[in-house]
Amino acid sequence: MSDGLNMKEIKRPERATADTVAKMAGVSRVAVSRAFNPHASLKKEKRDLILKISKDVGYTPDMAARALVTRRSHLVGVIVPDVCSPWESQEIDALTTALQTEGFATLLFKTRTDQSMDERLLTYMKGFNLDSIIAFAENIGPETLANALDRAVPIYVTYPQNGVSPIASGSTAVFDRLDVNQQTGIGQAVALMQAYGCTKFAYLGGAKTSLANIERERALRQILKDRGLPDPVIIAGDFTYETALTSTLDLFKMGEGVDGIFSANDVGAFGVIDALRFKLGLRIPEDVKVVGFDDIAQAGWLSYNLTTVKIDLDDRVRALVRLILRRLKNPTAPAMVETLETRLIVRGTVGS
Structure with missing residues (x-):
């Protein structure tokens, strides 16, 4: 180089570790790990201190390493046929916000126009080791998803006919449901x-x-x-x-x-x-x-x-998050179901 600087002499700063943060905060390494888990029990003052020190030294947990130990990726897949129509965009926004609050990141998978799924995307799903996947596209059946997933149990939003879900009646794979009574x-x-x-x-x-x-x-x-x-x-x-x-x-x-x-x-x-x-x-x-x-x-x-x-979008999102959390607590449980009612909102296009 023109300035005579030898690149070998430039040392990259060492990456901060959980041990670094633990020593600076005067806590255990376990406490550092718990601070990044919104569901873990930890005093607010201690959590705030750990998170502040982590930010100052540039420490972030290695999610891949954690996933190997806990078998939890903190990833939720969402399959949608559309992302730009008003209902879908509002639901994706609300769902993503709620999942992030619970410590999950969201992976979005879009179907083809006929609501079928690209085989490559199905292969990717298994590689991501998803904690859960929500299917808003009914054409991708539970058996298809079961073959494309590892341990995750898919969730479907269904619309029962006389109390019977069309998806549930024709499937042998285990999956969870949010039934909407229209x-x-x-x-x-x-x-x-x-x-x-x-x-x-x-x-x-x-x-x-x-x-x-x-x-x-x-x-x-x-x-x-x-x-x-x-x-x-x-x-x-x-x-x-x-x-x-x-x-x-x-x-x-x-x-x-x-x-x-x-x-x-x-x-x-x-x-x-x-x-x-x-x-x-x-x-x-x-x-x-x-x-x-x-x-x-x-x-x-x-x-x-x-x-x-x-x-009700808020109720719908809360029900979906509950299904995810319940399933993670009991991975081998039989099919879980939440039910959502509908109601009329009266404005000006029927009566004056």
Whole structure:
């Protein structure tokens, strides 16, 4: 080098170790390890001191080495079909935040457009030694995941039909479930719409392969039948705004129209509302009443003010985290199940 400096003379600073921190803090090496585990019992003052010294000297635990000893990677995999739609993005954000609070890092795996999984990703999963994996894509069955995982037990969000989960009925692999009861909220929606005079309903569907969509349509049909109302007119949809807008225009321009539309999700309901208001000149709720599903943040915006069936996101995330923690405490337990109810959030698109 031009300045005559010999690279061999440059010594890299030694990496701080747990022993370094323990000596400086006047605690045991075990206490240092416990300070980085949010669930470990340790006095706050001692934990704060250890963490401060660790930051000052640049010490971080070697997670790979710890995983070899504890057989815990502190990694949770999440399989999703989509990451940019409002519901999925809000759920991933809330779930990642909750998992980080519990000391977990999140690995995101995205399916193909047909919700199948790249074989390479399945191979990667086993190599990561995941503590748990949550599958928001129903097409990747429990047997497939069981073959791709080591000790982790997958978690599925399912939508039972008459109390029976479609995934559970056809699987022999052990997996845990969060069952979402959609019928309660849909029943409340139909009752309110009927009370305000709806007699002819339409259902704006979602993706045809979605079990959530299939169960929403089935539940709506049954509830309408029980209340003495005719079957709903089915509007083709795929959970997107654009398709919902176009399909709503087709319904009213080519058919007789309806006085109540139940959408499989809120984004679809937004397309319905904009088609009715800005393309067809119809009033909401006076001419047509509209209900969505999910209660995403945008549903409460004044421009939509959407009445919708709510899946409580905080409750859903807490239930998923509980399943993970319960499974880690009892790895060989039979299938674990949490149940989540739905409820109607009343805003301005049904009654004034």
